[in-house]
Amino acid sequence: DSSTNTNSDAQSQHPSLILTQQGVKDIRANLGSIPIFDKTLAANKVEIDAEIENGFDVPIPKDYSGGYTHATHKRNYILMQKAGVLYQILDDEKYAKFVKDMLFQYAKMYPTLPIHPKPRSYARGKLFWQCLNDSNWLVYTSQAYDCIYDYLSEEERTTLETDLFKPYADFISKENPQFFNRVHNHSTWGNVAVGMIALAMEDDSLLQTALYGLKDVNLDASLKDNDGGFINQDDQKIGYFANLDEPFSPDGYYTEGPYYQRYAMYPFLIFAQALQNKKPDLKVLEYKEGVLLKGVNALLNLSDADGDFFLLNDAQKGMSYYNSSLISAVDIAYHFGGNNPELLSIAEKQDEVTLDDAGLAVAIGIKEGKTKPFVKKSIELSDGANGDEGAVGILRSGDLELVHKYTAHGLSHGHYDKLSFALFEDGKEVVQDYGMARYVNVEQKGGGNYLKENTTWAKQSIAHNTLVQNEQSHFQGKYDIGSKHHSESYIFSVNTDSVQVSSAKEENAYPGTKLHRTMVSIKETDLENPYVLDIMRVESSTENQYDLPFYYLGQVIQTSFDYSKSDVPQILGSANGYQHLYNEAISVADGANAKLTWLLDNKFYSYTAVTSHNDEIILARIGANDPAFNLRSEPTMIIRKRNTKEAVFVAAIESHGTYNPVSELAVNAYSHIKDVQLSYNDSNYTAVTIEDTKGGVQLFIIANNDNSKTKKHTLTINSTSHFWEGPYTLIKIK
Amino acid sequence: DSSTNTNSDAQSQHPSLILTQQGVKDIRANLGSIPIFDKTLAANKVEIDAEIENGFDVPIPKDYSGGYTHATHKRNYILMQKAGVLYQILDDEKYAKFVKDMLFQYAKMYPTLPIHPKPRSYARGKLFWQCLNDSNWLVYTSQAYDCIYDYLSEEERTTLETDLFKPYADFISKENPQFFNRVHNHSTWGNVAVGMIALAMEDDSLLQTALYGLKDVNLDASLKDNDGGFINQDDQKIGYFANLDEPFSPDGYYTEGPYYQRYAMYPFLIFAQALQNKKPDLKVLEYKEGVLLKGVNALLNLSDADGDFFLLNDAQKGMSYYNSSLISAVDIAYHFGGNNPELLSIAEKQDEVTLDDAGLAVAIGIKEGKTKPFVKKSIELSDGANGDEGAVGILRSGDLELVHKYTAHGLSHGHYDKLSFALFEDGKEVVQDYGMARYVNVEQKGGGNYLKENTTWAKQSIAHNTLVQNEQSHFQGKYDIGSKHHSESYIFSVNTDSVQVSSAKEENAYPGTKLHRTMVSIKETDLENPYVLDIMRVESSTENQYDLPFYYLGQVIQTSFDYSKSDVPQILGSANGYQHLYNEAISVADGANAKLTWLLDNKFYSYTAVTSHNDEIILARIGANDPAFNLRSEPTMIIRKRNTKEAVFVAAIESHGTYNPVSELAVNAYSHIKDVQLSYNDSNYTAVTIEDTKGGVQLFIIANNDNSKTKKHTLTINSTSHFWEGPYTLIKIK
Ligand SMILES: [Ca+2]
Ligand SMILES: [Ca+2]
Ligand SMILES: [Ca+2]
Ligand SMILES: [Mg+2]
Ligand SMILES: [Mg+2]
Ligand SMILES: [Mg+2]
Ligand SMILES: [Mg+2]
Known part of the structure; x- marks a missing residue:
C-alpha cells in the first residue's frame, strides 16, 4: 500500500x-x-485567546497548594487541554503552537527537577507536592498532546516523549509504587495518567501497567498514607480495572459517597x-x-x-x-x-x-x-464491590427526599453514622447531615484543609441523625473497626407511592446491641403531603443510655412539651462529639407525644415523637469547644433514654404548611399528625398507629425477623387480628 | 329634560x-x-365563581382575629369587593346578586348586634373585636355597593343605607370618637371607611366628617390606646387631611417606617x-x-x-x-x-x-x-410633618445599599435606634437590623401578636447597629421622651459615585452626650467593589462606657485579633436588651485594626475597625433569656470602650470576594483594606486614612461643625496641609 x-x-x-x-x-x-x-x-476561545495574549509561565516547583507554582502548573494543564481542542476544532495553528511551546518548556525543565521540595506527602511529586497532582497534570496534558500530535514533527515528538512523558509516567508509577499500586482514588488518577499518555504515545507496555498495575513490587506492610490508611493490604489488587472493581458497587455507588x-x-x-x-x-x-x-x-x-x-x-x-x-x-x-x-x-x-x-x-x-x-425515583444503591455491604436507600415522594444510609464505612472519608438519615424538601435540607468540617480552598480556615473538628465533631455519631449508645460513637469511632463492618439492608420496597419502606439493621456498631431502623414514606389520601415514619428499634444485652438526635434546621415555633431553658447553655458531654454541643433546654417526658414544630424558609414542619415516661428531651445547639468558630451554630433535638436495654424510638416527620411574608398568611401552620403510638413490639413484630387530624388512622406493622415477600403473617393487637403477606403492611383503620 | x-x-x-x-x-x-x-x-373570576358555588356565611360575631367569625367577615368584604368589580367588567348579574344577597344578610343582622363581645380593644367594633377591622370592612364594601348600585332598586338601596351603612358609619365615628378623631393609622382607616361610603351614598355631610373629623368632641386627656399611646393630644388634628398632614413628611416618608x-x-x-x-x-x-x-x-x-x-x-x-x-x-x-x-x-x-x-x-x-x-438612586427622605425631624439616608453604590436612620421616633412602632444603619448587597441583608420580634399571624407564637421580646429586645438600642452608653437605651427606652426628639441631618451628599456621604447628629438620646455618625460610600478605581466608611463620634461631659455593636450575618472566617472563647457563653448584661445577648468570646484590643472576615451566602465580607489599646471586642450571639425560642440565634461583634468621655469609632465595611461551592474556588477571600487610621480628631475636624492592598491611600476629612457647601477649609495633619471647600473631602494620597 x-x-x-x-x-x-x-x-x-x-x-x-x-x-x-x-x-x-x-x-x-x-x-x-x-x-x-x-x-x-x-x-473557551475567549479564555484561551486571552491567555495566548498574556503569555504563560512554567516556574520551578516549590509551593504547596494555594501557592503560585502549584496554581500555575495546575492552570497550565487546563489551558493546554483546552488549546489542543481549539486547535482541532478551529484548525488555527496558534493554539497548537501554544501547546507545543509550553510542552517544550516542560520537557526542558523536567529532567532537571528533583523531588518536590515540600515534604508533607507520602508520595511526593515533581511538579507538585504530591504525585496525585502530577497525575492530574498528565491526564490533561495527554489530551493536549494527542490533539497536536500531527502538528509536531516526528523529531519533536521524540524529544517530548523521551525527555518528558516517559520519565514522567515512570516517576508516578515505578518510582512511586506506594502511590500507584493501590485501590484508592489517588491510584486511579495515577493509573489513568499513565494510561492516557500510553494511548497518546501508543505504548502498549505502558498501557498494560496502567490497566493491571506494576508487577512484582513488594511494599512494606506498615506504610500508611496521609489520611492514615494502610497502603499495602493482603491480596492487594492493582491497576485501573482493580480500582473499578473495588470501590464501586454493582449499582455504581462509590463507597466514599457522592462528594468523592x-x-x-x-x-x-x-x-x-x-x-x-x-x-x-x-x-x-x-x-x-x-x-x-x-x-x-x-x-x-x-x-x-x-x-x-x-x-x-x-x-x-x-x-x-x-x-x-x-x-x-x-x-x-x-x-x-x-x-x-x-x-x-x-x-x-x-x-x-x-x-x-x-x-x-x-x-x-x-x-x-x-x-x-x-x-x-426512589432507589436503593448497594455498597461494596459485590453489592453486599449495605446500601443507601432513597425514598422520594412528592417534594420530599429521604436519604437513609446503611452502607459500609466509606474508606478514610467515612463517618460513624450507621442507619442515619437526612430529609430534603424540594432541594432544601430540612433534617440535615452536617457534612464535613472543612472550608475547601478557604485558606483562612486551616489552609482550606480538613479541620480538626472534622474528626472531633463531623465524623462522630452524635453529629448524625442516628442512635448513640452511652455517648460513644459507633465502632468506638475507630476506622480499623468500622472498616470491617457494614449495615444490612432488610427491606427496600417502593412499588406504591402510598407506602414506601427502607429498613436496615446494624449489629456491629455496638457489640451486644442490635439496631434496626425502618423509615417509611406514607402518602395518605386525606393529607396534602406525604410524611415520614421513623422506627428505630434497639435491643441490647445490657442497660445503656440511648440518644437519638434530630438535626432539624430552622426556628422553633412550638413544642407540645414544657421545657426549661438554662440561663446559660451547658456543654452536653466531654468527648465523641458531645463536647461540641450546648444543652440549651431540657424537658422530662410524660409519656405523651413530644411534638416540635419549626419554620424553615417559610415552611412549617413538625416532628412528633413517641416518648416514654422519664425520657429526656434535650434542645441543643452546635458550637461548644469550637475555639475558631469553625462550626455552624445549628440546632438539634435529642431524645434520651437512660438505663434501658430495649427500646423503640418512633416518630413522624411532616412538612405541613407555609408562611407567606408578603401576604403574612400562615397556611396549615399546625401539624396534621394528631397522635403516634407504639401499638405493639416484641422480637417478631413492631406496630405503630398514626392518627391524623382529618380523622384518618393508619396501622403500620413490620415483621422484624423475616423479610420474605411471600411469608404470611398474623398478629393480634388489642384483640383485633391482622393478616398480611410480606415483611410489612399499612392498614387503614379509619 | x-x-x-x-x-x-x-x-x-x-x-x-x-x-x-x-x-x-x-x-x-x-x-x-x-x-x-x-x-x-x-x-379573580375563578376565585369568585368557586365562592358563589360554595355559598357564603354571615355569622354572629364572637372571635378575636384568628377565629372563625373574624376570618369569615374579613373574607366576605374581599369577596364582595371582587364580585362587584366582576359584575361591572363582565356584566354578569350573578356577581351583583352575590353582593346583594350578602349585603342584605348584613343589613338584617347589623341592627341586632351589640358591641363585639371580646373586650381587649380601646375601641371595640361590632363585626370585629376592634373598630379598625370594622373600618376595613366598610372600605371594601363601599366599593362593592358602588359597583352594584344601579343593579339595586331604590327601595333596596334605602334599606341598605338605613339599616346598615349609615348606622355603621355612625358607629365607627360618632360612637367611637377616641378611634375616629386622631392622627393615627387606625383613624385613617376610620376616616376613609366613612368617606368611601359617603361617596357611594353621595352623603356630603358624612363626607365632611370623613375629611375634617367630628367636630365638638371632648375626649378624656388620660385615655390611652392598646399600644399605650395617648389618644387626646393638645391641638389634636382630626380627619383624613389631618392624617395626611402629620405622619407623612413632604418627601412622602411615613414616620412609622415602610413596613407600616x-x-x-x-x-x-x-x-x-x-x-x-x-x-x-x-x-x-x-x-x-x-x-x-x-x-x-x-x-x-x-x-x-x-x-x-x-x-x-x-x-x-x-x-x-x-x-x-x-x-x-x-x-x-x-x-x-x-x-x-x-x-x-x-x-x-x-x-x-x-x-x-x-x-x-x-x-x-x-x-x-x-x-x-x-x-x-441614593436618596434622603426627610421625616416629620414639615420635613424637619431628621431623615433616612440611603446610599446606593454598585450592589450595596446602606440605610442610615436619623429620624424622629416613629410613633408607637419606633425603635430606640438613633443613627443606626443596615447594609444590603444585591437584595440580601449583610449587616442587619433585627426587625421586630413577632411572627405575624403565626398563632403559636403569642397569637401572632407582638411578643414581649419586641419590647425587651427588638426595640432596645443594643439590638441595633448604633452606640449604646452605659448599657442604657436611647431616651432611657421611654416612649414619652423619645417621641419628643429627633436626630438632625448634617450632610447628605451623593452627587458623585466615588464618594457619597450621609452624616447626622443626635444630641438628645443621652443628655450631656453628643453623637455624630458619618457614613461614607467610597468607590475607588483600583478596588472592584465600593466600601463603606463608618465614623461614629461621641463627646460627653462625663466618663461613660460606649458599646458599638455590629450585627453581621454569616459565619466567622477569620479575625485579625486573638480572642478567647468562653467554655459556655455568659449573659452580657441584665437589662435593656443586654439580657438577651450571650457573650461567646472576648478580646482586648492592642490598638491595631480589628478585622473580622465572614462568609454569607458564598460572599466574603470584612469589617476593619480602628481600636484603641484596651478596647474590648465582644463576639456575642442573640438568644439569652428567651424562654420560648422567640429570638433568632444570630451573631454580633461589639466594640466596647470603658471610662471614656470622647471617642471616635471608625471602621470600613467591604464585600470583597466570592466562594463557589461547585468549583470550590475562593476568589478574593481576603479583605482589600490594609489599614484604617484615625488621622485627626478635634471638635472641628475628623480625618480618617484608608490604605488598601492595591497600594491606594485615601484621606477622608469632615468638618464637624460647619456643613456649609461653600465654606473653605484648611487642615494640617502631620505637617501636610489640606485645602477644600464644603463640609468634607476625600483626598487621594496615593
Ligand atoms: Ca439543594
Ligand atoms: Ca431582600
Ligand atoms: Ca437578591
Ligand atoms: Mg439548592
Ligand atoms: Mg456525616
Ligand atoms: Mg429578597
Ligand atoms: Mg429595629
Missing part, C-alpha cells in the same frame, strides 16, 4: 483519545447550529472514553456489567431536586451535578451509553458540554428536541 | 369610586388584549382615587405638594434590590412591594401621577394589576412597551 498511511487505520491516528478524526469532522460540520456546543466553544464519587468519576470516565475510542475491544464500558455508566446514573440519583449531592461521609454542602466533572460524566454517559434522552435534561441545566465527540452528540440531541426530564 | 337621568351627570353616576363608567367601557373594549389585566381578571407605610397607603390612596374620580375639585393628589404620590415613590425607594422593605422600627422581614397594597399604590400612582414609565417595571414584577381604571392604564402602558426600569 503506497498511499499515505494517515487514513489507513483510524485507531492509530490522532486525535483519537477524546476527540476523534471523525468527531472533528462532524463538529466542524455542525458548528454554528448547535447552540450549547457553540456557546461552550466561544467561552464526583471527583473520582472524571479519571475513570475520561480514560474509559479514550479506551473506547482507541481500544474498543477492551469493552471497558461493559466492564462489571457497565459499572461506569451505572456510576453516572447513581451519582445523578444521589442529588436533591436542584442537583446538590446528598451529604454522605465527608462532603461539602453545595457540591452538585453542575461540577465540571459531571459535565464530562453526563456527556460520556449519553454518547457511549445508548443516548438516554433523560441525560439531555441534565446537560441542558448544566448549560455546557465537553468539546468532543460526546459533547457534540449531546448538543445534537438537544438541538433535535430529544430531551426528556430526568425523573428521580 | 325627559330622558332618563342615568347619563346626565357622570359625577353622580355609578360606578364612580374606583371604577368609573368610562373606565368600564374602556376595560370591556380592551379585554383579551391586555395580558396582565386579563390574567388578574381570570384569577405599606399598610397605611392603601386607605389613603383608595380614598384619594375615589375623591379624584368623584370630587376632582378637592385635588387631593395635589394636597401637600402631592405627598401621596411622593409617598409611593418613597416607599419604592425604601426597598432593597429585590423589593423587600428596609427594616425600620417595627417591621417583619420579607414584606415587600409585592404586597397587594403596593399593587394598588403603583397602579394609582401611574394612572393619576403622570404615567411615570418606571412604575410599569414594578407593575411587571408584581405581575398583577388592580381591576379598575388605574390597572387598565398600567396594563395598556405595559402592552404598548412603555416600560422603563425603576432605577433606585
Whole structure:
C-alpha cells in the first residue's frame, strides 16, 4: 500500500483519545447550529485567546497548594487541554503552537527537577507536592498532546516523549509504587495518567501497567498514607480495572459517597472514553456489567431536586451535578451509553458540554428536541464491590427526599453514622447531615484543609441523625473497626407511592446491641403531603443510655412539651462529639407525644415523637469547644433514654404548611399528625398507629425477623387480628 | 329634560369610586388584549365563581382575629369587593346578586348586634373585636355597593343605607370618637371607611366628617390606646387631611417606617382615587405638594434590590412591594401621577394589576412597551410633618445599599435606634437590623401578636447597629421622651459615585452626650467593589462606657485579633436588651485594626475597625433569656470602650470576594483594606486614612461643625496641609 498511511487505520491516528478524526469532522460540520456546543466553544476561545495574549509561565516547583507554582502548573494543564481542542476544532495553528511551546518548556525543565521540595506527602511529586497532582497534570496534558500530535514533527515528538512523558509516567508509577499500586482514588488518577499518555504515545507496555498495575513490587506492610490508611493490604489488587472493581458497587455507588464519587468519576470516565475510542475491544464500558455508566446514573440519583449531592461521609454542602466533572460524566454517559434522552435534561441545566465527540452528540440531541426530564425515583444503591455491604436507600415522594444510609464505612472519608438519615424538601435540607468540617480552598480556615473538628465533631455519631449508645460513637469511632463492618439492608420496597419502606439493621456498631431502623414514606389520601415514619428499634444485652438526635434546621415555633431553658447553655458531654454541643433546654417526658414544630424558609414542619415516661428531651445547639468558630451554630433535638436495654424510638416527620411574608398568611401552620403510638413490639413484630387530624388512622406493622415477600403473617393487637403477606403492611383503620 | 337621568351627570353616576363608567367601557373594549389585566381578571373570576358555588356565611360575631367569625367577615368584604368589580367588567348579574344577597344578610343582622363581645380593644367594633377591622370592612364594601348600585332598586338601596351603612358609619365615628378623631393609622382607616361610603351614598355631610373629623368632641386627656399611646393630644388634628398632614413628611416618608407605610397607603390612596374620580375639585393628589404620590415613590425607594422593605422600627422581614397594597399604590400612582414609565417595571414584577381604571392604564402602558426600569438612586427622605425631624439616608453604590436612620421616633412602632444603619448587597441583608420580634399571624407564637421580646429586645438600642452608653437605651427606652426628639441631618451628599456621604447628629438620646455618625460610600478605581466608611463620634461631659455593636450575618472566617472563647457563653448584661445577648468570646484590643472576615451566602465580607489599646471586642450571639425560642440565634461583634468621655469609632465595611461551592474556588477571600487610621480628631475636624492592598491611600476629612457647601477649609495633619471647600473631602494620597 503506497498511499499515505494517515487514513489507513483510524485507531492509530490522532486525535483519537477524546476527540476523534471523525468527531472533528462532524463538529466542524455542525458548528454554528448547535447552540450549547457553540456557546461552550466561544467561552473557551475567549479564555484561551486571552491567555495566548498574556503569555504563560512554567516556574520551578516549590509551593504547596494555594501557592503560585502549584496554581500555575495546575492552570497550565487546563489551558493546554483546552488549546489542543481549539486547535482541532478551529484548525488555527496558534493554539497548537501554544501547546507545543509550553510542552517544550516542560520537557526542558523536567529532567532537571528533583523531588518536590515540600515534604508533607507520602508520595511526593515533581511538579507538585504530591504525585496525585502530577497525575492530574498528565491526564490533561495527554489530551493536549494527542490533539497536536500531527502538528509536531516526528523529531519533536521524540524529544517530548523521551525527555518528558516517559520519565514522567515512570516517576508516578515505578518510582512511586506506594502511590500507584493501590485501590484508592489517588491510584486511579495515577493509573489513568499513565494510561492516557500510553494511548497518546501508543505504548502498549505502558498501557498494560496502567490497566493491571506494576508487577512484582513488594511494599512494606506498615506504610500508611496521609489520611492514615494502610497502603499495602493482603491480596492487594492493582491497576485501573482493580480500582473499578473495588470501590464501586454493582449499582455504581462509590463507597466514599457522592462528594468523592464526583471527583473520582472524571479519571475513570475520561480514560474509559479514550479506551473506547482507541481500544474498543477492551469493552471497558461493559466492564462489571457497565459499572461506569451505572456510576453516572447513581451519582445523578444521589442529588436533591436542584442537583446538590446528598451529604454522605465527608462532603461539602453545595457540591452538585453542575461540577465540571459531571459535565464530562453526563456527556460520556449519553454518547457511549445508548443516548438516554433523560441525560439531555441534565446537560441542558448544566448549560455546557465537553468539546468532543460526546459533547457534540449531546448538543445534537438537544438541538433535535430529544430531551426528556430526568425523573428521580426512589432507589436503593448497594455498597461494596459485590453489592453486599449495605446500601443507601432513597425514598422520594412528592417534594420530599429521604436519604437513609446503611452502607459500609466509606474508606478514610467515612463517618460513624450507621442507619442515619437526612430529609430534603424540594432541594432544601430540612433534617440535615452536617457534612464535613472543612472550608475547601478557604485558606483562612486551616489552609482550606480538613479541620480538626472534622474528626472531633463531623465524623462522630452524635453529629448524625442516628442512635448513640452511652455517648460513644459507633465502632468506638475507630476506622480499623468500622472498616470491617457494614449495615444490612432488610427491606427496600417502593412499588406504591402510598407506602414506601427502607429498613436496615446494624449489629456491629455496638457489640451486644442490635439496631434496626425502618423509615417509611406514607402518602395518605386525606393529607396534602406525604410524611415520614421513623422506627428505630434497639435491643441490647445490657442497660445503656440511648440518644437519638434530630438535626432539624430552622426556628422553633412550638413544642407540645414544657421545657426549661438554662440561663446559660451547658456543654452536653466531654468527648465523641458531645463536647461540641450546648444543652440549651431540657424537658422530662410524660409519656405523651413530644411534638416540635419549626419554620424553615417559610415552611412549617413538625416532628412528633413517641416518648416514654422519664425520657429526656434535650434542645441543643452546635458550637461548644469550637475555639475558631469553625462550626455552624445549628440546632438539634435529642431524645434520651437512660438505663434501658430495649427500646423503640418512633416518630413522624411532616412538612405541613407555609408562611407567606408578603401576604403574612400562615397556611396549615399546625401539624396534621394528631397522635403516634407504639401499638405493639416484641422480637417478631413492631406496630405503630398514626392518627391524623382529618380523622384518618393508619396501622403500620413490620415483621422484624423475616423479610420474605411471600411469608404470611398474623398478629393480634388489642384483640383485633391482622393478616398480611410480606415483611410489612399499612392498614387503614379509619 | 325627559330622558332618563342615568347619563346626565357622570359625577353622580355609578360606578364612580374606583371604577368609573368610562373606565368600564374602556376595560370591556380592551379585554383579551391586555395580558396582565386579563390574567388578574381570570384569577379573580375563578376565585369568585368557586365562592358563589360554595355559598357564603354571615355569622354572629364572637372571635378575636384568628377565629372563625373574624376570618369569615374579613373574607366576605374581599369577596364582595371582587364580585362587584366582576359584575361591572363582565356584566354578569350573578356577581351583583352575590353582593346583594350578602349585603342584605348584613343589613338584617347589623341592627341586632351589640358591641363585639371580646373586650381587649380601646375601641371595640361590632363585626370585629376592634373598630379598625370594622373600618376595613366598610372600605371594601363601599366599593362593592358602588359597583352594584344601579343593579339595586331604590327601595333596596334605602334599606341598605338605613339599616346598615349609615348606622355603621355612625358607629365607627360618632360612637367611637377616641378611634375616629386622631392622627393615627387606625383613624385613617376610620376616616376613609366613612368617606368611601359617603361617596357611594353621595352623603356630603358624612363626607365632611370623613375629611375634617367630628367636630365638638371632648375626649378624656388620660385615655390611652392598646399600644399605650395617648389618644387626646393638645391641638389634636382630626380627619383624613389631618392624617395626611402629620405622619407623612413632604418627601412622602411615613414616620412609622415602610413596613407600616405599606399598610397605611392603601386607605389613603383608595380614598384619594375615589375623591379624584368623584370630587376632582378637592385635588387631593395635589394636597401637600402631592405627598401621596411622593409617598409611593418613597416607599419604592425604601426597598432593597429585590423589593423587600428596609427594616425600620417595627417591621417583619420579607414584606415587600409585592404586597397587594403596593399593587394598588403603583397602579394609582401611574394612572393619576403622570404615567411615570418606571412604575410599569414594578407593575411587571408584581405581575398583577388592580381591576379598575388605574390597572387598565398600567396594563395598556405595559402592552404598548412603555416600560422603563425603576432605577433606585441614593436618596434622603426627610421625616416629620414639615420635613424637619431628621431623615433616612440611603446610599446606593454598585450592589450595596446602606440605610442610615436619623429620624424622629416613629410613633408607637419606633425603635430606640438613633443613627443606626443596615447594609444590603444585591437584595440580601449583610449587616442587619433585627426587625421586630413577632411572627405575624403565626398563632403559636403569642397569637401572632407582638411578643414581649419586641419590647425587651427588638426595640432596645443594643439590638441595633448604633452606640449604646452605659448599657442604657436611647431616651432611657421611654416612649414619652423619645417621641419628643429627633436626630438632625448634617450632610447628605451623593452627587458623585466615588464618594457619597450621609452624616447626622443626635444630641438628645443621652443628655450631656453628643453623637455624630458619618457614613461614607467610597468607590475607588483600583478596588472592584465600593466600601463603606463608618465614623461614629461621641463627646460627653462625663466618663461613660460606649458599646458599638455590629450585627453581621454569616459565619466567622477569620479575625485579625486573638480572642478567647468562653467554655459556655455568659449573659452580657441584665437589662435593656443586654439580657438577651450571650457573650461567646472576648478580646482586648492592642490598638491595631480589628478585622473580622465572614462568609454569607458564598460572599466574603470584612469589617476593619480602628481600636484603641484596651478596647474590648465582644463576639456575642442573640438568644439569652428567651424562654420560648422567640429570638433568632444570630451573631454580633461589639466594640466596647470603658471610662471614656470622647471617642471616635471608625471602621470600613467591604464585600470583597466570592466562594463557589461547585468549583470550590475562593476568589478574593481576603479583605482589600490594609489599614484604617484615625488621622485627626478635634471638635472641628475628623480625618480618617484608608490604605488598601492595591497600594491606594485615601484621606477622608469632615468638618464637624460647619456643613456649609461653600465654606473653605484648611487642615494640617502631620505637617501636610489640606485645602477644600464644603463640609468634607476625600483626598487621594496615593
Ligand atoms: Ca439543594
Ligand atoms: Ca431582600
Ligand atoms: Ca437578591
Ligand atoms: Mg439548592
Ligand atoms: Mg456525616
Ligand atoms: Mg429578597
Ligand atoms: Mg429595629
